Amino acid sequence: MADIYQEAAESIVNADRASSEEIAQRALDSGIAPADIMQNGFVKGIQEVGDLFESGEVFLPELMMSADAMAGATEVTNAALEGEAAEAKGIMVIGTVQGDVHDIGKAIVIAYLKANGYEVTDLGRDVSADTFIEKAKELSADVIGMSALLTTTMEEQKKVIKRIKDEGLSYKTVVGGAPCTQRWADQIGADAYAEDANDGVKKIDALLGK
Ligand code: B1M
Numbered sequence: 001m002a003d004i005y006q007e008a009a010e011s012i013v014n015a016d017r018a019s020s021e022e023i024a025q026r027a028l029d030s031g032i033a034p035a036d037i038m039q040n041g042f043v044k045g046i047q048e049v050g051d052l053f054e055s056g057e058v059f060l061p062e063l064m065m066s067a068d069a070m071a072g073a074t075e076v077t078n079a080a081l082e083g084e085a086a087e088a089k090g091i092m093v094i095g096t097v098q099g100d101v102h103d104i105g106k107a108i109v110i111a112y113l114k115a116n117g118y119e120v121t122d123l124g125r126d127v128s129a130d131t132f133i134e135k136a137k138e139l140s141a142d143v144i145g146m147s148a149l150l151t152t153t154m155e156e157q158k159k160v161i162k163r164i165k166d167e168g169l170s171y172k173t174v175v176g177g178a179p180c181t182q183r184w185a186d187q188i189g190a191d192a193y194a195e196d197a198n199d200g201v202k203k204i205d206a207l208l209g210k
Contacts, residue, residue: 004032008041008073013048015065017072024076034077035198038108042073046104070104078111088119090208093135094145095123097156102149105177109147112197113204129160136171143204148177158188165189172207176200
């Protein structure tokens with residue numbers, strides 16, 4: 001099993017989308033859970049590319065190609081999770097905050113939420129505070145989820161939460177993304193911080209008493 005995890009990670013490092021999709025499908029066909037191949041294989045690969053990017057060993061165009069390979073793998077594993085959908089537990093809107101285009105993690109979180117019975121609307125990336133609030137109102141959401149991957153865009157989460165409080169709205173809020181922490185969530189008054197997709201489901205279940 002370790003071999004397929006290794007292959008998965010390598011397909012991301014090699015920025016090979018055809019290969020990442022094929023490996024994802026092969027893993028699912030052999031009975032590996034979507035979360036396992038994602039976390040133990042593909043995510044390891046994108047983290048390695050992130051480290052290489054940070055140390056100047058790969059550049060932005062290569063990082064973008066690896067992200068594309070990651071998107072291919074995510075599509076395959078998420079399609080498998082969609083099939084597990086259960087009865088709706090709550091309504092959620094989720095997006096990547098304004099100024100931020102990182103959406104791979106968000107796609108994984110959405111798939112987990114859907115598979116665990118949430119009705120989720122993906123607001124996409126580079127989502128303004130106005131859009132978060134408008135869409136939550138329009139869809140009568142229970143929860144607003146905000147993903148931020150840049151230290152510079154985390155502040156946008158604070159902006160949305162401030163709007164909710166200033167307008168006396170009652171949406172629950174969840175923040176996530178690599179630079180976020182429980183401490184940050186407490187500081188900005190978010191109802192929950194989720195470290196990963198699994199934790200996201202647990203925290204939202206707890207917030208809504210499910
Ligand atoms: Co960017 N990038 N990037 N990047 N990128 C990071 C984040 C960085 C850490 C890389 C580095 O320098 N080491 C760095 C940020 C530094 C910082 O702010 N401290 C960085 C930078 C600097 C940049 C640019 C500024 C580069 C440039 O232009 N010079 C630029 C910014 C663009 C912008 O957003 N305005 C940029 C661009 C890009 C790409 C477009 C090339 C691509 C994104 C493609 C895409 O997403 N469609 C990209 C990528 C791929 C990365 C890395 C390598 C990988 C991110 C990722 O997908 N991780 C990243 C380095 C790294 O993380 N090692 C990096 C895998 C994913 C599964 O994990 O997103 O953490 P993650 O999601 C997890 C949890 O965090 C959590 O659950 C997920 C699943 O477990 N989670 C939530 C996330 N959101 C949640 C929401 C929730 C709950 C949980 O509830 C609402």
